[in-house]
Amino acid sequence: MDLYEIVPEYLFSVLVSKNKRLYVNSLFVLLDAFKTHLQISKDALVSMLIAALENEIISADLSDEALLENEYSLSGRAHFIVRKLKTNGWITIETESDFIDYVTLPNYSIKIIQTLFDITHISEQENFTYVYSTYSSLKTANxxxxxxxxxxxxxxxxxxxxxxxxxxxxxYHGITAYNQQLLDLINVNTVLNLHYDRFRQEIAEKILRPLKIRDSVPKYKRPIEIFLKSWLVDDDLLNALADFSFHNGKYDSVEQCHEDIKKKIYYIIDTYEHLERDYINVIDQKNRAYTRATTQKIDYLLNSDQSVKGNLISVMKAISEEETAEAVLEMIQDSFELYELGYLSEESLYDRKKAVRHERVYDVKIEDESEELSVKARAAAIKLLNSKYSQRNVQAYVEKLFDGRSEVRSTEVDVADDEAYIMTMLAVAYAGDRESGYTIEIDESSVKKGRYEIPDIIFRKKVRS
Known part of the structure; x- marks a missing residue:
């Protein structure tokens, strides 16, 4: 379908007119009214426009607009804005049974205004949590x-x-755009504003940081793949999903539903399998290049300042360097009178350090420990491991952690002292033993337990057949 079969031909004319900022802000007021009210009367919208944009409405140059006789006052100008938005197709006005004019927004109008609002209000955009949301919904369904x-x-x-x-x-394209903007900037403050106030809010804090911490692909990728692959090998579940999809009229046959379900599963698995290589690593490279370019740009602008202050700094630097000092002084001696300046402070007075004679100290010979002592130390260590930290005691410690459950995570383990920390680490070491009554799964992240830091571990009780 052609765009202008849906959208009026002159819809965007207000966005390129002389008073485009006034009209855009009026659309934002309209969007706010839409979000907070089910019905918006024309008079209420006029009042909202006056309350939010009074100064802009008064100062607007409407000399080129065809104002009606009663549209020259503040209220009249606000009524004109409403009439202008209606004429261009942004709103429609209908009179209800109570004889009140109500403003309604076409569906395309809501979408376009929301897009414009999102572009100019970065901090109010939705948080970047697609990975965790995918993991959470799949886990619940599984x-x-x-x-x-x-x-x-x-x-x-x-x-x-x-x-x-x-x-x-x-x-990726956003970082490229910021990099291009950087080339045209000639002021340090503008570069800092671009990087810290815009790039960090729009890209770094909203997307890159969550992607590395909360919405981490490496953290959730494996569980997502496990859930989906388990569904692929479950014929009963696939048949049930195909029947459900077919009865809901998704496709004309159960076979097509089967194919669609597998296609969806494979799409998610393949995407997450190559997400880091094809997207995240490339974006990281781009981000590092942009950050490096920003630093170099700031350094260049600071060192190439052509103002009086910048020229003075350059002269002072040249004078301070021995190789150029004499030549620079000869060049500027007719233009400047330079004096050497010194000052005396409390730190300028000091007592000279007195030398202290140290007596010669002879090396003390330490005899090698006897072989008998080494044997006794090893025996004591083995005895300690076979008693207090034996595999049986470690198994009992893990059983106590389960407390009747089949699974426990290290985030639930109370590591209060050195003994609990050692038993937890030994539990990981003994997990691979055939006689062990449990298995473990270790995540890449770690858990902080008081003054101890341990891996994020899941202990699962073995099922004896």
Missing amino acids: ENREPFEVYAALCDSVVRTEQLVKNLKSV
């Missing part, structure tokens, strides 16, 4: 295995994965 919940989670995960890739591409 626990219940109900066809409706699994299918809904799968479809939601596909959408969020697509949004993730879309946002990563947007980040």
Whole structure:
């Protein structure tokens, strides 16, 4: 369908007119009214415009506009703005049964205004949590295995994965755009504003930082793949999902539903498998290059300052260097009168350090420890391991951690002292033993427990057949 079969031809004319800023801000007032009210009367919208944009409305140059006779006052100008938005297709006005004019927004108008608002209000954009949301919905669905919940989670995960890739591409192109803007800047303050006030808020804090910490791909990628691969090998679940999709009219046959479900699963798995290589690593490289370019730009602008202050700094630097001092002084002696300046402070007076004669100290010979002592030390260490920290005691310690459960995470373990810390670490060491009654899974992250830091470990009790 052609765009202008949906959108009025002159819709965007207000955005390129002489008073474009006034009209854009008026659209934002309209969007705020839409978010807070179900019905918006024309008079209420006029009052909102006056309250929010009074000075802009008064100072606006409307000489080129066809104002009506009653539209020259403040209220009249606000009524003109409403009439202008209606004429260009941003709003429609309908009179209800109570004889009050109400403003309504077409669907395309809401979407366009929201997009303009998001561009100019960076801090109010949604947090970047697509990875965790995908993991959370898949985990919940995997626990219940109900066809409706699994299918809904799968479809939601596909959408969020697509949004993730879309946002990563947007980040890449956004960094490139900031890099291009950097080339045209000639003021240090403008460069700092671009980097700290805009780039950090829009890119670094909103997307890159969460992607490395809260919404970490390496952290959640493996569980996501495990959930999806377990569904692929579960024929009963796949059949149930295909039947559910077919009965909801998604496709004409169950076979097409089967193919669509597998396609969705493979898409998510393949995307996360190559996400770091194809997107995140490339963006990191781009980000480092931009940061380096920003630093170099600031350094260049600071050192190439052509103002009086900048020239004085350059002269002082040249004078302070022995190789150029004499030549520079000859060049400027007719223009400047330079004097050597010194000062006396309390730190200028001091007592000269007196030399102290030290007596010669002879080396003390330390005899090598006897072989008998080494044997006794090893025996004592083995005895300690076989008693207090024996495998049986470690097994009992882990059983106590389970406390009737089949699984426990290190975040739930109370590591109060050195003994608990040593037992936890020995539990990891003994986990691979055939006689061990449990298995472990170690995450890449770590857990802070008081003054101790231990890996993020999941202890699972073995099921005896």
